[in-house]
Each structure stands twice: as C-alpha cells, then as structure tokens.
Amino acid sequence: MKNIKYTAKIKRYNPEKKESYWQDFEVEVEDTLTVLELLMYIKDKIDSTLTFRSFCRSAICGSCAMLINGRSGLACKIQAKDKIRNGVVKIEPLQHLPVIKDLVVDIDPAIEKLKKVKPYLEPDPKKVPDNLKSESLVSPEEFAMYDKQTDCILCMACYGQCNALEGDAKYLGPLQLTKAFRFIMDSRDGMDVEERINLVENSGIYECVQCQMCLAACPKDIKPAEDILGLRRIAKDVGKDNSATRRAKFWFQTVYETGQIDKYNLPVASLEEDGEVIKENMEKEFKERGLKEENFGPQPFDGIQDLQNFIKKVQKEVK
Amino acid sequence: MKVDVLIIGAGGAGLYAALSAAKETKGLNVAVMSKIYPTRSHTGAAQGGINAALANVDPSDNESAHTFDTIKGSDYLADQKAVKYMCYEAPRIVREMEHMGVPFSRINNGKIAQRPFGGASKDRTCYSADKMGHVMLHTLYEQCLKNEVNFLNEWFFLNIAHDGERVQGVSAINIATGETQFIKAKSVILATGGHSRMYWGYTSNALGCTGDGTAAALRAGVPLKDMEFLQFHPTGLRKSAILVTEAARGEGGHLKNNLGERFMSKYAPSKMELGPRDLVSRSIMQEIREGRGFKDEEGREFVHLDLTHLGAKKIKERLPQIRELAIDFEGIDPIETPIPIKPTAHYAMGGIDTNLKCETNIEGLYAAGESQCVSVHGSNRLGGNSLLDIVVFGHVAGLEAVRYAEGVDFAKGGEEILQKDKKMIEELMNRESKETLGDLRDELGEIMFRHFGVFKNEKEMKEGYAKLKNLIERANKNLGVEDKSKVFNLDLQSTLEFFNLLELADVLAYTSLERKESRGSFYRDDYETRDDENFLYHSMVTKNSDGSFNYEKGKVDISMYEPAERVY
Numbered sequence: 091m092k093n094i095k096y097t098a099k100i101k102r103y104n105p106e107k108k109e110s111y112w113q114d115f116e117v118e119v120e121d122t123l124t125v126l127e128l129l130m131y132i133k134d135k136i137d138s139t140l141t142f143r144s145f146c147r148s149a150i151c152g153s154c155a156m157l158i159n160g161r162s163g164l165a166c167k168i169q170a171k172d173k174i175r176n177g178v179v180k181i182e183p184l185q186h187l188p189v190i191k192d193l194v195v196d197i198d199p200a201i202e203k204l205k206k207v208k209p210y211l212e213p214d215p216k217k218v219p220d221n222l223k224s225e226s227l228v229s230p231e232e233f234a235m236y237d238k239q240t241d242c243i244l245c246m247a248c249y250g251q252c253n254a255l256e257g258d259a260k261y262l263g264p265l266q267l268t269k270a271f272r273f274i275m276d277s278r279d280g281m282d283v284e285e286r287i288n289l290v291e292n293s294g295i296y297e298c299v300q301c302q303m304c305l306a307a308c309p310k311d312i313k314p315a316e317d318i319l320g321l322r323r324i325a326k327d328v329g330k331d332n333s334a335t336r337r338a339k340f341w342f343q344t345v346y347e348t349g350q351i352d353k354y355n356l357p358v359a360s361l362e363e364d365g366e367v368i369k370e371n372m373e374k375e376f377k378e379r380g381l382k383e384e385n386f387g388p389q390p391f392d393g394i395q396d397l398q399n400f401i402k403k404v405q406k407e408v409k
Numbered sequence: 410m411k412v413d414v415l416i417i418g419a420g421g422a423g424l425y426a427a428l429s430a431a432k433e434t435k436g437l438n439v440a441v442m443s444k445i446y447p448t449r450s451h452t453g454a455a456q457g458g459i460n461a462a463l464a465n466v467d468p469s470d471n472e473s474a475h476t477f478d479t480i481k482g483s484d485y486l487a488d489q490k491a492v493k494y495m496c497y498e499a500p501r502i503v504r505e506m507e508h509m510g511v512p513f514s515r516i517n518n519g520k521i522a523q524r525p526f527g528g529a530s531k532d533r534t535c536y537s538a539d540k541m542g543h544v545m546l547h548t549l550y551e552q553c554l555k556n557e558v559n560f561l562n563e564w565f566f567l568n569i570a571h572d573g574e575r576v577q578g579v580s581a582i583n584i585a586t587g588e589t590q591f592i593k594a595k596s597v598i599l600a601t602g603g604h605s606r607m608y609w610g611y612t613s614n615a616l617g618c619t620g621d622g623t624a625a626a627l628r629a630g631v632p633l634k635d636m637e638f639l640q641f642h643p644t645g646l647r648k649s650a651i652l653v654t655e656a657a658r659g660e661g662g663h664l665k666n667n668l669g670e671r672f673m674s675k676y677a678p679s680k681m682e683l684g685p686r687d688l689v690s691r692s693i694m695q696e697i698r699e700g701r702g703f704k705d706e707e708g709r710e711f712v713h714l715d716l717t718h719l720g721a722k723k724i725k726e727r728l729p730q731i732r733e734l735a736i737d738f739e740g741i742d743p744i745e746t747p748i749p750i751k752p753t754a755h756y757a758m759g760g761i762d763t764n765l766k767c768e769t770n771i772e773g774l775y776a777a778g779e780s781q782c783v784s785v786h787g788s789n790r791l792g793g794n795s796l797l798d799i800v801v802f803g804h805v806a807g808l809e810a811v812r813y814a815e816g817v818d819f820a821k822g823g824e825e826i827l828q829k830d831k832k833m834i835e836e837l838m839n840r841e842s843k844e845t846l847g848d849l850r851d852e853l854g855e856i857m858f859r860h861f862g863v864f865k866n867e868k869e870m871k872e873g874y875a876k877l878k879n880l881i882e883r884a885n886k887n888l889g890v891e892d893k894s895k896v897f898n899l900d901l902q903s904t905l906e907f908f909n910l911l912e913l914a915d916v917l918a919y920t921s922l923e924r925k926e927s928r929g930s931f932y933r934d935d936y937e938t939r940d941d942e943n944f945l946y947h948s949m950v951t952k953n954s955d956g957s958f959n960y961e962k963g964k965v966d967i968s969m970y971e972p973a974e975r976v977y
Contacts, residue, residue, distance in 0.1 A: 105896045122648070134847030138900045139892040143445075146615040148651045148734060150543055151449040167737050190585065191897040197446065210551035211510030218508050222501045225463075226508065227519030233512065240512045240537075240544050244448050278510065 094121045096174050098128060100140070101182040103189045110189075125173065125181065126154050126165040129193075142193040149309055152245030156193050157182040162247040162307045184250035186259075200249050203262050207270040207289050214280030232277040239272035239317065241310040248304035248314055254297045262294035264304035264314030271317035274324060284328045287321070295321045296334040333360045349397050350388035411593045412559075413437035413814045415579065416807075417566045417622055418600035419447035421542070421796060422778025424549035425803030426598050426810070431556045433811045440559040442566060442581060442592075444617060444902070447550050451602055451615045452799065455542025456654035456730060457526060458534035459800075460793035461499035465516060466523040470531035472497045477970065479794060482528040482685050483787025484929035484939060485972035486635070486947070486965060491765055491783045493969065495794075498801045503535055506800065511548045513537050524659045524727075526792045528685035528977070534793040539654050539730045542796060565902050566621055567830050569597065569629040569774065570823030576773035577823025579625075580830045584902065587895030589831050591824045595814035596773040598806045599626060599761060600799075603779035605639060607910045607917070608754035609854025611862075613645050613652035617906065622780045624909035626761045627916065631769045632949045634782040634963065635759035636913070637920040640790055640930045641863050643689040645753025647711045649738050653731055653750055655792040657714060658682040660727050664693065665713045665747065666701040672712075680977040687789040687930040688977060690752040694863045703749065713747035720744075752863055756795060758786045758930065759917075762949060762963075767806035773813055773820075777806035784947065787965075788929025837904060840889030846904055849884055853907075856880065857914060861921055866935040874918045881911050919958055920948045941972050 098115040115132050123131065126144055133140045143153040147166045154165040159173050159180050173179045187195040218226045248264040255261050270290045273279050279286075295318055304314040326335040337360035344352035354372055357365030376386055414430050416423045419441050430439045441447065464470040475496040480487055507513060507521060514522040514537050526534040537544045553560075563584040570577040570591070578593040604620025605612045612618075627633055643664075644653040658664070664682050666672045676692040677684030684692075693712050696702055702710045716724055716731075721744045724732055728743075735743045761776035763769055763783060769776060778799040785798055860873020884907070892900035926940035927933050947963030 104894075106894055130847075133900075134845060138846070139894065141892075141897055141899050143449075143899075145445055145449045145617055146451065146454050147649065148454060149737060150454050150540075150730070151445075151451075151615065153445065153449045191894075194897055205554055208555075210555040211548075213508055213510075219504075222504045222508075225504050225513075225521055228513075228515050229519050230515050230517065233515050237512065237538075240547070241540070242547075243453070243543070244446075244547075273510075276510065276512075278508075 092121055093118050094171060097178045098132060099178050099180045100193070102140070102192045103183070105191050121171045123170045124166050125158055125168045125170050125179070128170045128179070129165060129181070141191045150243060152243035155184055155245040155247040155250065157184060157250065162250040164245060164247065164309045167309050184246055186250055186252065186255045187246065195246075197246055200246055200263060200266070204244075204266045204269060206262065206293070207266050208281070208286070209266075209269045209273070211273060211276060211279055212281040214278055217278045217280070226278050228277055235277075236272045236275040238312060239268050239275070241312055242268060243310060245309060247307040247309060251303045251307040253301045253303055254299050258297055260293055261297050262290060264318070267294050267298070267321060268312060268314045268317045271320050274321070283324060287325050287328055287330060290321060291325060291330065291332070294318070295325065296332075336360045344388065346398060346401055347394075348388040348390050349394050352387045354386045410590060411438075411819065412440040413595050414439045414598070414810045415592060415594035415596070416441045416598045416600055416810075417443075417579065418450070418602060418778065418780070419443035419445075419560070420450035420452035420600065420602055420778060421545055421549060421799035422781075422803035422806070423450075423598070423600035424546070424553055425800045426600060426777055426807035427558045428549065428552055428556060429804045429807030430811045431553075431558050433808050434815070437811060437814055438559065439811075440561055441553070442561040442564045442579075444563065444565045444584070444621070446562050447553070447560060448547055450546060451618055452796070453543045453546040454613075454615060454652065455545075455796050456539045456652060457656035457659065458524065458536035458541045458793045459503060459545070459796035460526070460529065460533050460791070461503040461535055461797065462496065462531070462533055463500050463503065463521060463523065463535065465520040466532040470533055472499070474530055475499065475533060478529050479785065479791055480787075480970055481975055482789055482791040483784075484687075484789055484975060485941070485945065485967065485970075486638075486787030486928060487784050488966035489969040490966050491785050494765060495785050495797060495801045499797055502797075502800050502804065506545060506548065509548055509552050511537070512544050524656060525683060526659050527655050527683045527689065528680075528791040529683075529793070534656070534659065536656065538726070539656050539728045545796060545800075565905065566601065566625065567905070568625050568826050569771070570826045571629060571771045571774065572820060572822060574772055575820045576771050577820040580826050582902070584897055584899075587898055589827060589834060591827050593819050593823065595817055595819055596775065596810040598767070598810050599623075599774070599776040599780050600778045600803060600806070601780045603757040603760075604910060604913045605754040605757055607853060607914045608857045609850050611650055611854055611858040612754040613642055613650055614755070619906035619909050620757070620780065620913045621906065621909050622776070623760050624912045626769065626776065627912060627950075627952050629771065629774075630951060631771060631774070632762040632951050632961075633759065633916055634762040634947050634949055635784060635788070635920075636757075636916045636950060637924050637948060638758035638788045638930050639754060639917065640686055640756040640758060641690040641752040642755035643686055643693055643752050644714050644748075644750040645755075646734065646738050647705065647709055647749035647751055650751075650753040651734060651738055652753065652755065653714060653734065653748060654728070655686070657716060657728055657731055660723065661719055663715045663718070664689070665715050666696045667703050668701060670701075672696050672701070677977040684977045685789055685791060687932070690863050691932060693752055697751075705749070709751070711749040711751045714750045715747040716743045717745060717747065754858070756790055758782065758784070758788060758790055765805075766809050767802055768809065773810075773817070775806045775810050777802040788931055834901065837888075837890045837901065838893060842889040842891055843887035844883060846888060846900075846907060849880065849888060850907055852880055853877075853910060853914060861918060863932065865921060865931070865933045867922070867933075870918065870922050874922065877914055877918055881915065884908065884911060916950050916958070920950060920960070923948060923960060945972065
C-alpha cells in the first residue's frame with residue numbers, strides 16, 4: 091500500500107440553484123481505495139456537501155451506480171487507481187435519468203418502466219401447489235434457465251449505458267427486458283407467454299441495437315442484450331407476425347434455400363408495403379451497375395444439400 | 410399525511426409485513442417508509458440461506474430438531490415457545506416464498522436444495538447459491554409491486570408519537586425535499602434492522618444499519634431487550650470486514666492458522682468449522698492472541714479461510730458471490746488462494762422488546778426483524794435463522810397491525826412532536842462543527858471494537874464506557890451539519906444516524922457491564938462461564954428523562970428444555 095496523488099473530477103448539480111458544474115478535488119490517498127471510498131474520503135475530509143448514494147459497499151445493494159470515466163459501474167466495486175487517466179478520475183451521475191443532486195439520480199422513471207413488464211411471478215396452478223404442504227418441483231436444468239438473470243440488483247448501470255435509450259426515451263431498457271425474460275423462462279410462471287411478449291413487443295425488443303454496452307456495464311455479468319435476442323426468438327416462436335419476426339423467418343428461409351441472404355426481397359418480406367421503396371431503390375442501383383434481373387436475388391448453388399443437412403442436424407440437436 | 414398501517418423499513422421484515430398486511434386488509438391503506446430504495450435493504454446482503462426443516466436432503470430432520478438446535482445455539486437465553494413457533498412456521502413460510510417466485514437452488518428431484526450450516530444438527534439451510542437474501546428481497550419487492558403496496562422511498566424516520574397508551578404516528582424527513590413531516594397512523598411497525606454499525610470500521614453491515622427504529626423506540630419509552638448481545642461473524646474480509654458467508658464452511662471450507670493447522674479441532678472437535686458463530690469467532694481471536702495468526706503490512710491480523718481444495722466447479726456453482734467479493738475486495742481468487750478473514754460485528758440479537766405477536770408496550774406499535782427482540786436468538790443466533798426470523802415475524806406483525814388498525818380510529822394528536830424534531834434539526838444545522846462526523850464515527854468504532862469486542866472484561870469495558878461517555882458529550886457539543894441545503898441532505902441524515910448509534914452504544918455498554926457471566930456471543934475473560942443462577946434473564950432497559958437507565962430482569966421461557974452445557 092502506498093499513497094498516490096490524483097484529481098477527482100466530479101460533476102455536481104445544485105438543485106436549489108438548478109446549477110450544474112464540474113469540481114476538481116485534489117487528493118493524496120491510499121492506492122487501494124474503491125471509487126466509493128474515494129467519494130467517502132472527499133465527503134469526510136474535504137467537502138461534506140458532496141452527495142452520492144451508498145449502502146452495502148459490497149456490490150449487492152445497487153445504490154452507487156454512476157458514470158466513471160464515461161462508463162457506468164458500481165463505485166464500490168471499482169478500484170479508483172485503475173481509472174486514473176492523465177492524473178484524473180472523472181465521475182458523473184448515471185445517464186438517462188433525471189439528476190436530483192450531484193451524483194444522485196431519480197430512478198423512479200426506470201422503475202415505472204419495470205412495472206410495465208409485470209415483473210413478478212404469476213404462479214402456474216399446474217406447477218405451483220395451492221397449499222403450503224409442498225413446493226413446486228423445478229429441475230436444476232429448468233432453474234438454470236433463469237438463474238443468472240435473478241442476479242439483477244436494479245442498480246441501473248445498464249440503463250445508464252444503453253444506446254437505444256439515447257434515441258428513444260420510451261424504450262423500456264435492458265434490465266426491464268432481462269426481467270421480462272426471467273419470468274418467461276421460469277417454469278413456474280403461468281402467464282401466457284404471448285401475453286408476456288405483448289408487454290415488451292412494442293417498447294423494446296426490436297429497438298435494441300445490440301451494441302452490447304449493457305454487458306460491459308453490468309456489475310453482475312448479466313447479459314441483457316442476449317436476453318433481448320431470447321425475447322425476439324420467443325416472439326417468433328409464439329407466432330408474432332411483425333416486421334422483425336417476418337424478417338427473421340425470411341432470413342432463415344433464404345439462407346436455407348440458397349445459402350445466402352436475399353437482401354433484394356428482404357425489405358418487402360419484412361416491411362411489406364413499406365419495403366417497396368427500398369426494393370425500388372435497390373432495383374435502380376442494380377440496373378445502373380448493369381446487373382441482370384435474375385441475379386438481383388441469390389441463386390441456389392451446387393452443394394446446398396450439405397448446408398441443409400447441417401442445418402437440420404443442428405435443429406435436431408437444439409431440440 | 411395519513412396512513413392506516415405504516416411500516417418503517419423495507420427489508421425482508423418490512424416487505425413481508427407489508428405483503429401480509431396488504432393481503433389481509435379489507436381496504437386499509439398500507440404503506441412502507443424506507444430511507445433507501447427498498448431493494449437496497451441489507452436483507453439483500455444475506456448470503457448463506459434460510460433454515461427450514463423441509464427434510465429434502467436429510468429425511469430425518471424435523472421442526473423439533475430445528476427448535477432444539479436454535480435453543481442450544483442461543484445458549485438457553487431464547488424464549489423457547491417463541492423458538493418453537495418460528496421453527497414450526499419455517500417450512501410453511503419457505504414454501505410460501507417459493508410459490509411467490511423465490512429462485513431457490515434445487516436438488517435433482519426438483520425440490521429445494523439444503524446445505525449444512527453452523528450449529529445445525531442436520532442439512533437444513535435452504536439456499537440460492539450464496540445470494541439467498543438478495544433473491545428473497547427482490548422477490549418480496551416484486552410481490553409488493555404486484556399487490557400495489559404504497560412506498561415512501563427515501564424518507565428518513567425520526568420519532569414515534571404516542572399519547573402514553575396508543576401510537577399516533579411518526580415524524581420523518583422527506584429526503585428529496587428536506588421537509589420534516591408528521592404522518593398519522595393507526596398502527597406502526599418498526600422493521601428498521603440492526604445497529605452493528607456502532608462498530609463502524611469493524612462490521613459486515615451496510616453503512617445505514619444504524620438502529621434508527623431501535624433508538625426511536627428507546628426515546629419513546631419502549632424497553633430494549635438483551636442489548637449486550639451482538640454477534641461477531643467469524644469470517645469478515647480482512648480489509649473491509651465485508652461478510653464471507655458461513656456457507657463457505659458449510660460447503661467444506663477450512664479455517665487455518667499460520668502453521669497450516671485446522672485449529673477448530675481444538676475448540677469444536679466434532680463440529681469443527683461448523684461450530685456456532687460465537688465459538689468460531691472466539692477460536693479465531695484466540696489463535697491470533699496466541700501468535701498463530703497472520704499479519705499484513707498494515708498490521709491487520711487475520712487467519713485463512715481455505716476453499717482451494719473445493720475446486721473451481723463447486724466454488725463457481727455454490728459460492729459465486731464469495732469468489733466475486735474476494736476478487737474485488739481482497740484481490741485474490743479463492744480457487745487458488747486462501748481468503749484472509751477476521752471476525753466482524755454482524756448481527757444484533759438484542760433490540761425492541763416485543764411479545765410473540767410483535768406487540769410493544771405501546772398499543773398499535775409493533776416491531777419485526779433484526780430491530781425486534783422476541784427473543785428467538787437469545788445470546789447467539791444460528792446462521793440461516795435471521796432470514797427466517799424476519800419473514801416469520803414480519804408476517805405476524807403485518808397481520809396484527811392490520812387487525813388492530815381495523816378496529817380503531819386514528820388517535821388524536823401527535824403533531825406536536827414535529828416542533829421538537831424541527832428544533833433539534835435546526836440546532837444541528839446551525840451548530841458550527843468543531844469535530845468531523847468522519848473522525849467521531851471512526852472513534853466510536855474503535856471504542857466499541859477495542860472495549861466491547863469478542864473478548865471483554867470489567868477493566869476494559871469501564872475504560873471504554875468512560876471514552877464513550879466522553880465521545881457522546883463531544884458529539885452533543887461539537888458536531889454540527891456542514892451541508893446547509895434542504896434537498897437530499899445526506900450529511901444531515903448521516904449525523905442523525907450517528908446520534909442513534911451513540912444512544913444505542915450507551916445501552917450496549919451499560920448492559921454489558923451489568924452481565925457478569927459469559928453466554929453465547931457475550932464473552933468475558935473475568936467471568937468465563939455461564940451463570941444460570943444469577944444471569945438467566947433478559948436485560949430490559951428503558952431510559953429516564955435525565956438520560957439514566959432503568960434496568961430490569963425479564964423472565965426467560967425455559968418451559969421445554971432445561972439449560973444444559975453447550976458442547977459441539
């Protein structure tokens with residue numbers, strides 16, 4: 091252990107003056123401090139008005155998520171010395187949520203979105219006993235389907251890092267969709283899967299841009315982006331007919347039949363009438379390039395049978 | 410503001426009380442007030458599991474064995490009928506939570522998995538890897554959303570108003586606005602958690618485990634029971650004192666001294682590492698005292714919790730959070746390296762005196778969870794019994810509070826406590842700080858750990874009590890709030906929490922000096938044995954208006970098992 095000197099550059103907000111500003115704190119502290127301990131040090135020794143939430147200090151309560159050098163994370167879990175860049179550690183409140191004071195944000199909007207996915211078990215009477223003499227039976231394999239997702243501590247780190255929220259404030263958010271996925275995968279849940287999908291279909295699962303930022307942000311190594319892909323798969327399986335499921339079906343069908351993606355016919359297959367414009371533009375471009383009409387879409391080739399056999403084999407194994 | 414049933418605290422006890430109350434009531438308004446967002450509550454940090462004699466793993470287990478283990482673990486200070494009630498309720502309530510969606514780990518036949526735990530004669534602890542409290546807390550919160558329970562999140566509870574007989578309501582600060590308000594209530598449940606933060610730098614507890622409800626109860630004239638009993642968990646991380654679950658030993662972890670010996674063979678030859686917590690903590694401290702511990706550069710002394718022989722697969726599957734904590738907070742991977750650990754102040758057995766119905770001496774005022782003392786843990790709690798205690802008695806408190814509220818109107822008055830609270834806050838805000846909260850808090854932790862730690866004696870406790878009295882005096886004179894703002898003034902909140910800790914430390918020190926014996930978690934070098942003839946009683950303390958204490962001896966229910974020597 092040794093002492094090191096650096097600057098903690100903290101974005102502050104004074105709600106009484108409605109004023110936001112950066113403040114630099116020069117510190118000389120032990121090199122073993124977490125970012126939370128650094129903030130506590132500043133509050134104890136330099137400026138007791140500095141405001142941030144903290145509670146368990148062991149990465150289980152989720153109070154202290156914030157932006158550290160532009161990345162969301164739990165202040166209690168991150169070593170301050172690992173984040174020093176040119177002598178500075180930069181600390182800001184989480185993004186996409188209203189700031190209340192300094193590093194404290196209002197998480198209620200995200201909780202209101204969470205409520206929309208009905209984030210609770212609706213017990214399936216076939217699986218969950220109606221008396222307290224016995225428990226539901228859940229095989230270790232069934233349990234494994236949602237075990238990881240139950241690690242979520244609602245810290246909002248993923249929410250603060252989500253690119254889809256950047257463009258669309260109505261988008262539900264990563265943790266909300268992971269929660270939806272968790273209950274669909276729970277063998278004890280009795281709510282119709284289609285009904286659960288309806289709750290998320292129009293406000294999230296297709297808007298996710300799969301940037302995977304939520305994976306990096308999650309202090310519990312949950313993978314919301316993967317759960318969102320799972321939700322899309324389930325939407326397709328329950329027969330949801332929308333641009334995304336049509337796209338997925340058509341994509342698979344042409345790959346199976348020709349070994350390639352049929353980009354020419356994909357817009358119409360997916361977006362129906364709205365896809366005609368895209369198709370026309372492509373036609374124009376292809377013609378300008380001198381492409382023959384029969385080559386606009388992909389053609390089957392010799393040996394496609396091998397690919398189809400391979401796909402069938404994989405499908406069988408997955409089942 | 411008016412609420413029919415007001416629950417203070419949103420941990421396992423508070424949320425279970427809210428759920429039971431919401432389901433039981435025919436139209437009463439039920440609200441939960443919490444100084445933090447509900448899922449931040451310290452219940453979430455409980456790792457190892459919850460005890461219930463489901464007999465899924467060991468078919469020979471039953472409620473009676475659970476009852477006896479708990480009574481023996483308590484060193485015969487628990488009230489035996491209360492323990493019996495809790496243990497017989499256990500299977501029912503664990504299944505109820507399972508039906509609510511708690512993701513328990515499973516055994517191959519699909520039933521809830523159970524593991525061995527300290528002080529238990531059978532494999533009885535139901536678990537979800539090593540994050541039982543977390544999944545329970547989140548499931549209960551989900552159920553509260555489902556049942557549309559009202560939440561007053563980020564409100565800091567101050568005081569209880571009563572007219573000498575009945576509760577009238579409470580005062581609290583709305584943290585978001587800084588306004589101090591009176592909330593009228595027909596019944597109030599205190600589910601505010603423990604107070605181990607008085608051991609500031611030497612505790613596994615969250616920063617907010619400051620006994621706010623227990624201190625308010627003391628100020629309102631409710632007796633506090635058995636406050637001298639505060640449990641040290643054997644395995645806190647060396648640097649941060651963060652908890653390493655007993656499940657680490659339940660899954661086969663070994664405690665080793667600097668000679669590489671599994672030293673528990675000397676202290677608990679039959680149960681070894683799975684002796685009860687009080688015994689294991691003392692054994693570790695004894696090894697360190699006799700020079701067989703390790704010492705790091707900073708002078709911190711510790712022993713090893715060795716999991717390396719368990720193998721990567723078992724550690725990743727059963728103890729994933731422990732591995733994460735060791736990596737994040739000690740910089741070592743327990744798959745390869747033993748974890749440096751030392752005992753850490755962990756759990757308050759003592760608290761607000763209630764009967765089996767969670768009633769206090771004030772009509773309409775209830776307590777549940779760690780802030781409550783029924784007593785089911787006596788002088789030493791067994792691992793896996795606290796998650797059980799909070800839901801069993803949270804449930805009882807919720808039902809009783811609704812039944813009471815349904816039969817009465819709001820009590821008149823109570824608003825006048827606001828004047829006193831506002832004046833007290835104003836004084837703190839206007840006072841110029843001559844000492845800092847940070848320094849005083851550290852000092853409190855040092856006093857408590859050095860003088861009221863794992864080993865105690867008359868001389869050290871008296872010295873400590875003098876230091877504590879001096880600290881209290883200085884805090885009352887020298888400590889003010891430097892942040893003068895209204896909105897989200899956590900500086901003010903932390904200061905008020907600190908005063909709560911001081912009030913409770915005073916009681917703990919006082920009752921510790923009165924008890925001239927060793928029992929469970931309470932161990933004195935100068936009185937090394939249990940003395941049933943003179944000390945088999947609950948210490949009951951109320952505070953007089955001049956700050957002095959009334960000390961009474963409460964009867965212990967030993968109607969089922971005659972006190973016997975504890976051997977493990």
